[in-house]
Amino acid sequence: MNRIGRKTWEDRILDTIIYISLIFLVIVTLYPFLNTLAVSFNDAMDSSRGGIGLWPRKFTLYNYQTLLTRNQIYHAALVSTARTVLSTLLGTFCTAMAAYIISRREFVLRRFVSFVYVLTMYIDGGLVPTYFLMRSLGMTNSFWVYVIPGLVSAFNLIVIRTYIAGLSDSYVESARIDGAGEFTIFVKIILPLCKPVLATIALFIAVDNWNAWFDTFLYNSASAELSTLQYELMKVLQSANTMSGSLLQALSRAASGTTNTVTPRAIRATMTIIVSVPIIIVYPFLQRYFVHGLTLGGIKE
Amino acid sequence: MKRRFWLLSLLLIIALAGTAFAEVKTFTVFTGEPLPDYPGSTIVGDIIEAETGVKLIWEPLVGDLETKVGLMIASGDYPDLVVAAHFTSLLKDAGALLPLNDLIEEHAPNLKRLYANHWEMLTQEDGNVYWLPIQAIPYGPDTSRYPSLGFFINKRVLKEAGWPTIKTLDEYFQLIEDYMAKHPTIDGEPTIGYLTLFDGWRSFATTNVPQHLMGYPNEGEFVPVMQGNRYVVTEYHTSPTAKQYYKKLNDMYNKGVVDKETFIMNYDQYIEKLSSGRVLGTFNQFWQIQEAQNYLLRDNPESIFVPLPIVIDPLVEERQRDIPYVQPTQGMGISIKCKDPVGAIKFLDYLIKEDTQRLLQWGIQGVHYEVDENGLYYRTPEQLELFRDPDWVQNVFGRPYFFNAFPSLRGLDENGNMFFPDTQPHLIYSDSTDSEKEVMDAYGVKSFSDLFNEPIFKKYFPLWTITMPAGSPAHIEETRMKDVLHRYVPELVMSSPDQFERIWENYVRDIKPLMVEQMKVYQEGIDWRMENW
Amino acid sequence: MNTSVGTVKRGTFWHRVKQQKVLILMTIPFLAHVIIFRYVPIWGWLMAFQNYWPGKSIFQQTWVGFENFRLLFNDPVFYQVLRNTLAMSIIKLVFGTVSSIILALMLTEVRRIRFKKVVQTISYLPHFISWVVAANLVRDALSTDGGIVNEVLMKLRIIKEPIMFLGIPALFWWIIGASHVWKEVGWGAIIYLAAIAGIDPTLYESAMIDGAGRLKQIWYITLPSIRPTISVLLIMNLGWVLSSGFEQQYLLQNGRVIDYARVFTIYELDYGIKMMRYSFATAVGIFRSVVSIILVFSANQLAKRWGQERLV
DSSP states (O other), X not given: OOOOOOOOHHHHHHHHHHHHHHHHHHHHHHHHXXXXXXXXXXXXXXXXXXXXXXXXXXXXXXXXXXXXXXXXXXXXXXXXXXXXXXXXXXXXXXXXXXXXXXHXXXXXXXXXXXXXXXXXXXXXXXXXXXXXHHHHTTOTTOGGGGTSTTSSOHHHHHHXXXXXXXXXXXXXXXXXXXXXXXXXXXXXXXXXXXXXXXXXXXXXXXXXXXXXXXXXXXXXXXXXXXXXHHHHHHHHHHHHXXXXXXXXXXXXXXXXXXXXXXXXXXXXXXXXXXXXXXXXXXXXXXXXXXXSSSOGGGOOO | OHHHHHHHHHHHHHHHHHXXXXXXXXXXXXXXXXXXXXXXOOHHHHHHHHHHOEEEEEEOOOSOHHHHHHHHHHHTOOOSEEEOGGGHHHHHHTTOBOOOHHHHHHHOHHHHHHHGGGHHHHBOTTSOBOOBOXXXXXXXXXXXXXXXXXXXXXXXXXXXXXXXOOOBHHHHHHHHHHHHHHOSEETTEEOEEEEOOOSGGGGHHHHTHHHHHTTOOOOOSEEEEEETTEEEEEEOTTSHHHHHHHHHHHHHHHTTOBOTTTTTOOHHXXXXXXXXXXXEEEEEEHHHHHHHHHXXXXXXXXXXXXXXXXXXXXXXXXXXXXXXXXXXXXXXEEBTTOSOHHHHHHHHHHXXXXXXXXXXXXXXXXXXXXXXXXXXXXXXXXXHHHHHOHHHIIIIIOHHHHHTTSOOBOSBOTTSOBSSGGGOHHHHHHTSOHHHHHHHHHHTOSSGGGGSOOOOOOTTOOGGGSOOOTTSHHHHHHHHHHHHHHHHHHHHHXXXXXXXXXXXXXXXXXXXXXXXXXXXXXXXXXXHHHHHO | OOOOOTTXXXXXXXXXXXXXXXXXXXXXXXXXXXIIIIIGGGGGGGGGGBTOOTTSOTTSSOBOTTHHHHHHHHOHHHHHHHHHHHHHHHHHHHHHHHHHHHHHXXXXXXXXXXXXXXXXHHHHGGGGSOHHHHHHXXXXXXXXXXXXXXXXXXXXXXXXXXXXXGGOHHHHHHHHHHHHHHHHHHHHHHHHHHHHHTSOHHHHHHHHHXXXXXXXXXXXXXXXHHHHHHHHHHHHXXXXXXXXXXHHHHHHOOTTTHHHHOOHHHHHHHHTGGGTOHHHHHHHHHHHHHHHHHHHHHHHHHHHHTTOOOOO
């Protein structure tokens, strides 16, 4: 799109304000991440003294070693990747399809279905009933508990529906006149038009799945082969507490410069980095769909 | 030839292992603590497996215990062996635990002998024993380098004042004030006179202090006071001692001795400040400041913290050290889902044997510890180094997997050795750091615990192991009382001195009614213990 | 936008059902899924009317009627919690939404693609930092003991003495709001960026031909185009005002501000789950749900009256 013309004074002021604000934003939002990065590479005991800024004071790889040399960590990362990919693909597709259905103004069940979904955002039966449900469906100790229950989330559904509602109806109409079936319309017309919102929803689903550990805890804690990365990391984090607790007495016995130890703080920082790096790597691939600016120029009325 | 021999013996080992494998029993264990996955093979683990033919499968705790236990009970999927910390009795109520009386009587001679003195402690209302306390059983006297709690003071302060012996709160703060006046900064940063921890549940480090100033060890929120020949549960939160204590803190706060931020900082910030070496004093239980102390011992040994027995008045008799006790309200049980309860109790009986305990705590003689000419155990510097590496102890040696949540022994054995190596009396001093030794020498003691009086035995000890019935009025009252403490204590300390009386009156007015039900429950518990233990 | 084509309004209801049988068939699996996974477990709500004790089945429990609700409404702490939760949620909702929209608009106005991408990527990073880590950073920044905020304010001679920000009850809600904005502004902007990306570019072209400046374009084209998204997100979020917050408040609170920091989720934990008062906790949950539903559907009606995009 082409909005580059001569710069007016309005443009200049606007640009100045925007650039200054954004640079300020970058500073305040980058700092926590860099600080976490520094702590993750800093000697754990030294970190408890505080005052780590942007650079480690006592460099060590021990925190990463502690987290990454667990038996199951790579297998768990694989499971996490599998559930993330599968949930993202299936979830985005199904949510989009449901959204398309309820975005059709003439659809008789439109309000009813919307209502049924919207309500789910505000009601929750609780942990135990949900656990019983999963168990009676045979979804405990099963990979599918990661994918199936959360296939369509009401929030995402509404977001996509709102987006579709903003599109012109004429595409659907003309396709229908051409004799296209509902499914064809959805796949051939709606999906390509929805790229920005689908990229967003895909990101939401992916991040949720990648970060999830509670479902592993609830349903799959008895099956080691279904463990997820976050769950394994949570284990290390929680054991860091007991570990430093039960062995502190031994430590205080004598001051030893070689003592390797981890603290919950160091583990947390390291976990944050390990978990967010894949997201940061994958992000640009999704980003181009909604940051390129107004890329949807191809749509013609 | 030689190679063939090796090959043969290897085959033999494999064959043996194979037959042993066929008989391996497995038990699932939930220890209620977040242990990382078992490394597959550890030094003690392999020995235990070879001797008992039992393989344990650990279910770690990830997430919170409430949820985990709630789900366990709801679903009825129990592991064979289970420890659920303060939810243990809930498991019993849900019918999840097997009575152990007959099992122990018939199959567990060691357990029977060791728990004989505590049997009535463990017996529930229905006359059965359902769990074995996981804490070590006190077995002779207990020693340690640090007492469990105290008013800690920066070594610099003591050193500069010429190692004074101080007793009262006033003297303690005087010492700090004097040092602060002379050294307004340490290492270029402002000196912090006194810190008190007030972060969430950890704030007992501030609010429990009056009982210690009255000379008591850690009893919890109330203290049983001997009146006639009965322990009467007494509250101390509104006592004259409490008032004097908060008044002192208020005074010190307004003089700038107590850190301005002390009531708004969290635990991490507390540890940061302590580790900076510029904090002169703090009260706490030792384990709460240990992370900082470790750091100081390694990187700033002149600023380590020394625990002092401080009371409110020189006439008060100080007995702040913990009496060795059994925590009777929680422990390891065998669940109804266990297919081989006899095998399980035999395994627990094996674990509590003295030899097994020695193996778990000291290791293998000649490899992990040595015996001197007097028959006393010690470790060479190389061996010590190994046991100082938590990673090694856990993943190579394997102790936590068979020790942390299982019944275990503590105290002296027949040969005069401590089961728990860190409490071996003749090593406490010799294994101390130079900086620690300097202080001990100055006061003529062999451990910091020796700065405190010997504890007095009390049968019921401690009060806090009496648990409130979940969700009962007393339980709700307890939460509300803590809310009142949270609200008022910062105000009491941070207000201007002329406001103190008014706030104190409001505080007493609000907190008094929130103690009635709790005191009833505790009194009942104490009376019962005195009668039945 | 929203070019509603009213061609299908004719015919009876059954006629339309017949006509739309494919759509209806497509709906069935979705309905089945949502009913099984989200509605079946609602039987757990029965617990609120019992004195639930783990270990017995739901039918063996003692029924207590509305006792748990009575306890809840008679607890003075409840009203304090209600006030705090509402106040903080609304602050977060308003400032969170506004800041995210402004960021999205700013990013769209940036023409250097590289810069735009980098800023956008960095701005969402704090989202991945858990509150446990973030709270410590907030605490450090606001500390009176060398915290950056106090240092800067003192350098600028705005204040003479360091201010104990976290110890001032009146400020706590705003600190919660501000730290929320800091942590979530970038993440929140993504959804608006997507909405902006979907605007038909020809709209801008014709606006430019009419001589509209950039501010005018934002005002007359961008904002109206993303209004349905804003409206729908606001309505949805309104339903969460009683559920929002936990870790953030929990980790930033302290003895000084406890009366302003406790929110429903903390209350449920302290006075419910931790004491094994599962029934009481469920009752609190039901109360929150009922209020949420009332709020959402009232907002929905309002949106309808004002001609905005609705949820249902």
